[in-house]
Amino acid sequence: MSLAATAPASRSKVIGFWVLKILFGLLFIGAGGAKIYGPPAMVAEFDTVGLGQWFRYFTGALEIVGAIIFLTPRTTGFGALLLAAICGGAFFAQLLALHGDIIHTIVMGIILLAIAWTQRNQMLAALGMVR
Numbered sequence: 001m002s003l004a005a006t007a008p009a010s011r012s013k014v015i016g017f018w019v020l021k022i023l024f025g026l027l028f029i030g031a032g033g034a035k036i037y038g039p040p041a042m043v044a045e046f047d048t049v050g051l052g053q054w055f056r057y058f059t060g061a062l063e064i065v066g067a068i069i070f071l072t073p074r075t076t077g078f079g080a081l082l083l084a085a086i087c088g089g090a091f092f093a094q095l096l097a098l099h100g101d102i103i104h105t106i107v108m109g110i111i112l113l114a115i116a117w118t119q120r121n122q123m124l125a126a127l128g129m130v131r
Contacts, residue, residue, distance in 0.1 A: 028067035
C-alpha cells in the first residue's frame with residue numbers, strides 16, 4: 001500500500017483524536033468549574049458524599065488541571081490517567097453514596113484509559129524509561 005493511500009486515514013485519526021480530546025477537555029473544565037462555582041445541587045451532592053466542601057473544591061481543581069494536562073500534546077497520557085482516576089472516584093461516589101448513574105463514569109474511564117494506553121510510549125519517554 002502506498003503512502004498516499006494511508007495518509008487520509010492517518011489524518012482522519014489525528015482529527016478524530018483531537019475532537020475527542022477537545023470534547024473531554026471541555027467536559028472536565030466545565031465540570032470542574034461547576035464544582036468550584038458551587039451551585040446548590042453540587043453543594044448538596046458533595047454533602048451527601050460526606051467528605052466536606054473542601055473535597056468539592058479539590059475535585060474541581062483536579063478536573064481543570066487534568067483537562068489542561070490532557071489537552072497538552074506532550075502530557076495527554078498523564079492527563080488521561082488523572083481524569084480516569086477522577087472517573088474512578090466518581091464511580092465509587094455514585095455507587096456507594098449518591099446511588100446514581102455509574103454508567104457514564106465507567107464509559108468515560110474506559111475511553112480515558114484507552115487514550116492513556118495509546119500514549120504509553122510517550123509517557124514512558126517522558127519518565128526516562130525508554131531510550
